[in-house]
Amino acid sequence: MATVEAPTRPHIRLHQGAFVNEPLTDFSKDENARKMREAIDKVRGQLGREYELIIGGKRIKTQDKIKSINPAKPSQIVGLHQKAGKEHVEPAMNAALSAFESWRYTSVEERASLLFRVGDLLRECKFEFNAWLVFEVSKNWAEADADIAETIDFCEYYGREALRLSKVKLDVQMPGERDSLFYIPLGVGAVIPPWNFPSAIMAGMTLASIVSGNTVILKPSSDSPTIAAKFVELLEEAGMPDGVVNFCPGAGASFGNAVVAHPKTRYIAFTGSREVGLDINKSAATHAPGQLWIKRTILEMGGKDAIVVDADADLDSAVEGVAQSAFGFQGQKCSACSRAIVDERIYDKFLEKLKVRVEKITVGDPAENTNMGAVINEGSMKTILEYVEQGKKDGRLISGGNRTPNAGEGYFLQPTVIADIPPKSKLEQEEIFGPVLTVTKSRNFDHALEIANDTEFGLTGAVYTKSKEKISRAIREFHVGNLYINRKCTGATVGAHPFGGFNMSGTDSKSGGPDYLYLFTQGKAVGEKIG
Numbered sequence: 229m230a231t232v233e234a235p236t237r238p239h240i241r242l243h244q245g246a247f248v249n250e251p252l253t254d255f256s257k258d259e260n261a262r263k264m265r266e267a268i269d270k271v272r273g274q275l276g277r278e279y280e281l282i283i284g285g286k287r288i289k290t291q292d293k294i295k296s297i298n299p300a301k302p303s304q305i306v307g308l309h310q311k312a313g314k315e316h317v318e319p320a321m322n323a324a325l326s327a328f329e330s331w332r333y334t335s336v337e338e339r340a341s342l343l344f345r346v347g348d349l350l351r352e353c354k355f356e357f358n359a360w361l362v363f364e365v366s367k368n369w370a371e372a373d374a375d376i377a378e379t380i381d382f383c384e385y386y387g388r389e390a391l392r393l394s395k396v397k398l399d400v401q402m403p404g405e406r407d408s409l410f411y412i413p414l415g416v417g418a419v420i421p422p423w424n425f426p427s428a429i430m431a432g433m434t435l436a437s438i439v440s441g442n443t444v445i446l447k448p449s450s451d452s453p454t455i456a457a458k459f460v461e462l463l464e465e466a467g468m469p470d471g472v473v474n475f476c477p478g479a480g481a482s483f484g485n486a487v488v489a490h491p492k493t494r495y496i497a498f499t500g501s502r503e504v505g506l507d508i509n510k511s512a513a514t515h516a517p518g519q520l521w522i523k524r525t526i527l528e529m530g531g532k533d534a535i536v537v538d539a540d541a542d543l544d545s546a547v548e549g550v551a552q553s554a555f556g557f558q559g560q561k562c563s564a565c566s567r568a569i570v571d572e573r574i575y576d577k578f579l580e581k582l583k584v585r586v587e588k589i590t591v592g593d594p595a596e597n598t599n600m601g602a603v604i605n606e607g608s609m610k611t612i613l614e615y616v617e618q619g620k621k622d623g624r625l626i627s628g629g630n631r632t633p634n635a636g637e638g639y640f641l642q643p644t645v646i647a648d649i650p651p652k653s654k655l656e657q658e659e660i661f662g663p664v665l666t667v668t669k670s671r672n673f674d675h676a677l678e679i680a681n682d683t684e685f686g687l688t689g690a691v692y693t694k695s696k697e698k699i700s701r702a703i704r705e706f707h708v709g710n711l712y713i714n715r716k717c718t719g720a721t722v723g724a725h726p727f728g729g730f731n732m733s734g735t736d737s738k739s740g741g742p743d744y745l746y747l748f749t750q751g752k753a754v755g756e757k758i759g
């Protein structure tokens with residue numbers, strides 16, 4: 229294959245210095261609260277706009293549309309999107325393949341520089357991006373801000389990681405040879421994110437792909453295509469060449485499925501439910517006629533995350549950690565605590581304190597910066613309420629248990645705590661993905677670890693204890709990809725907490741960590757005779 233000249237682009241600017249996390253915004257400061265209110269007003273004025281598919285840089289309209297709505301006010305349209313169908317797979321693939329021929333040879337400095345520019349642009353319009361998340365997925369201000377800060381972190385972190393990988397040196401050199409290892413791109417990737425971190429996860433998988441030299445067909449979730457459209461606009465503004473990211477909202481079961489199955493798809497970066505992840509794994513493993521490679525899959529899936537509260541734990545801090553992990557963003561995080569496993573010696577006291585804490589949580593329109601907004605859609609609300617009804621039979625309702633009274637049309641649910649849920653029962657085993665926490669009594673620490681490990685998932689977990697010996701045991705025996713000690717089990721930070729789970733939680737890809745970009749590249753070893 230002939231080498232295609234890489235286009236030269238101005239403004240290569242490489243960030244100097246070590247990676248530093250983007251600071252989170254303190255909304256208790258008047259200045260920040262004012263900026264957030266202004267951004268919300270500005271974005272409110274832009275709701276309902278129509279967005280096109282972007283294939284090879286061309287804007288395309290389709291007959292079928294996707295309406296992205298505000299879960300807090302479902303009659304309010306956040307964005308009207310085109311719906312890519314099977315007929316768009318070939319054009320998107322051709323555009324991505326064609327862009328790959330030059331993007332793969334574009335210098336890593338230029339690719340990293342694109343990410344740094346995107347990070348800079350995002351910093352400038354951070355409050356506006358926060359506001360889009362408030363409207364599109366009902367995040368409160370702090371949750372939205374954390375999602376955007378993480379997106380900026382991915383720009384800065386993966387940019388630096390790509391530069392680091394490009395300079396890898398082999399320690400062993402054969403006499404008379406120059407021996408090198410190059411991490412080269414894979415090809416066209418299907419990037420399929422969920423709606424719950426509609427900026428950070430969508431952008432993270434996309435940025436890791438393109439900084440490594442791949443090109444992408446990006447199919448965002450139908451619940452959150454607007455934030456993805458905004459992000460792609462930023463990529464374009466930062467100078468991304470046409471066809472490097474092809475923006476194609478569409479149904480998972482038709483368009484998504486067809487992209488996964490396409491013989492020219494080289495890899496699939498997916499984050500979402502266990503069921504869909506397993507389907508993608510199966511489809512990707514099937515060799516299609518003309519397919520030259522074994523497709524690579526990066527699959528991050530669900531969780532049933534537990535916090536173990538030991539008899540000697542600092543109870544107030546455990547209650548706070550459990551409440552924040554269970555009800556932040558309405559419990560719709562793969563890392564959310566959905567099970568508290570509490571030692572019988574402190575069980576009653578824990579529940580008493582937890583009830584008081586949970587009943588302070590405010591629920592309502594997150595534009596007003598409530599603690600909890602609405603759950604993502606009507607289907608999800610119904611499923612969660614079915615779990616709650618089952619829970620009322622299997623256990624003892626401590627607080628919540630219903631839709632929020634007088635909530636109007638929004639999908640608002642009360643934060644719900646159900647105690648005395650037996651190990652192995654439905655609520656203790658299945659991912660609910662909503663504001664529902666089960667509490668299970670343990671006889672001792674051994675028993676607590678046994679219950680914690682006894683699900684098919686293995687994503688996050690936390691242990692509250694003062695005992696050094698129990699901390700060591702948790703590090704050794706609590707089988708999760710992300711374990712936290714004496715702190716909440718949500719809020720993984722890029723660089724510090726590479727994120728990804730075990731077992732049915734996925735392929736443990738460790739996003740935001742030093743191993744992540746290896747998944748988007750292949751190593752080419754060159755032994756060159758010299759002298």
Ligand code: NAD
Nearest residue numbers: 421422423448449480484485500501504528529530531562
């Ligand atoms: P989902 O599986 O329903 O959808 C995820 C994406 O897959 C969407 O873009 C969807 O359109 C697409 N899709 C659906 N069917 C498809 C198919 N047959 N082929 C190709 N694509 C298809 O998940 P969701 O409801 O968007 O997200 C919630 C889930 O994501 C939860 O299970 C949560 O635990 C998980 N999650 C995991 C992590 C992690 O890092 N492990 C992070 C966030 C969310």
